[in-house]
Amino acid sequence: RRFTVGLTGGIGSGKSVVARLFAGRGADIVDTDxxxxxxxxxxxxxxxxxxxxxxxxxxxxxxxxxxxxxxxxxxxxxxxxxxxxxxxxxxxxxxxxxxxxxxxGPYVIFDIPLLVESGTWKDRVDRVLVVDCPEAVQAARVVARSALPASQVQAIMAAQAPRQVRLAAADDVIDNGGELAALAPQVDRLHATYLTMAEEGVK
Ligand code: ATP
Structure with a gap:
């Protein structure tokens, strides 16, 4: 099977933005949702x-x-x-x-919002990549995007794995607590790592 990265993160953490950046570098993306x-x-x-x-x-x-x-x-x-x-x-x-x-493409990324919560995916991917940002930033972005009331966003976040649990499950982390422009260099670095791993068949 192909070298596979499981991309995850809480609601509004920036998974879709990050997935698009990897796609632009040639990775295949499978949107599990x-x-x-x-x-x-x-x-x-x-x-x-x-x-x-x-x-x-x-x-x-x-x-x-x-x-x-x-x-x-x-x-x-x-x-x-x-x-x-x-x-x-x-x-x-x-x-x-x-x-x-x-x-x-050289490798494939599964976009799996509930990777950490569901348990079924961890053994089916070679690397777990977490998109991380502070919970307050995450909540503000979701409210801005969706016009959901803040209370409902808090309820969704409370039903998901806490930030520290998700980070503990990560092999790799993308910090999305800052500007969008800060993502590309991080994606470049990880893409190079994944290309090497895929070529070497690292498991
Ligand atoms: P979901 O779990 O709801 O599918 P997601 O993890 O895929 O969300 P995105 O849709 O990529 O997250 O991002 C959520 C929102 O925050 C989008 O409107 C996106 O444009 C915005 N956003 C993401 N990262 C940043 C950033 N670094 N700075 C400003 N806005 C951002």
Missing amino acids: RIARSLTAPHGAAMPAVLAAFGDGFADAHGALDRAKMRALVFSEPDAKRRLEGILHPMIRDAVLAESLLGT
């Missing part, structure tokens, strides 16, 4: 299994997952959440791995 969403989009590949498990009432008029209804169910029934994840997680994993084989 996009793949996860497509599986439960209208007539997505996971829909038959999800409807068989939960009932046809969980499809909306377009054949997509009724997300509001499913959110309500998994909120009140933890077992339903486990069953849903039991269906989706293996399919997400397979689709991500399949897409990762299509690229022709």
Whole structure:
């Protein structure tokens, strides 16, 4: 398999910006969120299994997952959440791995927002790269971007791994506490490291 970097970070930490910089240097990027969403989009590949498990009432008029209804169910029934994840997680994993084989770049980056939280990805990547910034900066950027109330941003952040836990899981860290312009030199340095590792087949 290809040399694989798992890119992660809290909400609004700058994963997308960093992924674009790596893509500009030739790395292949696999967006795991996009793949996860497509599986439960209208007539997505996971829909038959999800409807068989939960009932046809969980499809909306377009054949997509009724997300509001499913959110309500998994909120009140933890077992339903486990069953849903039991269906989706293996399919997400397979689709991500399949897409990762299509690229022709020197290595591949999986953009995985919940890498540290989920546990399933750590053994499937060669390096864990964390985009880091102080929580106050992170919160301010998310509020600026999304117009979510600060209280809701705090709730999302509280449900994610704390900064120190994420940093403890990192092989490499990109500091995004400063200007956007500070990212390129860090990406250049890591890209050179990953090229060497990919060539040497470092595991
Ligand atoms: P999510 O987890 O929500 O997908 P993300 O980790 O992919 O977020 P980005 O979308 O890359 O984060 O960045 C979040 C917001 O902060 C964007 O609007 C981005 O333009 C902005 N941003 C990122 N880094 C910086 C920076 N160093 N300075 C100023 N703004 C930044």
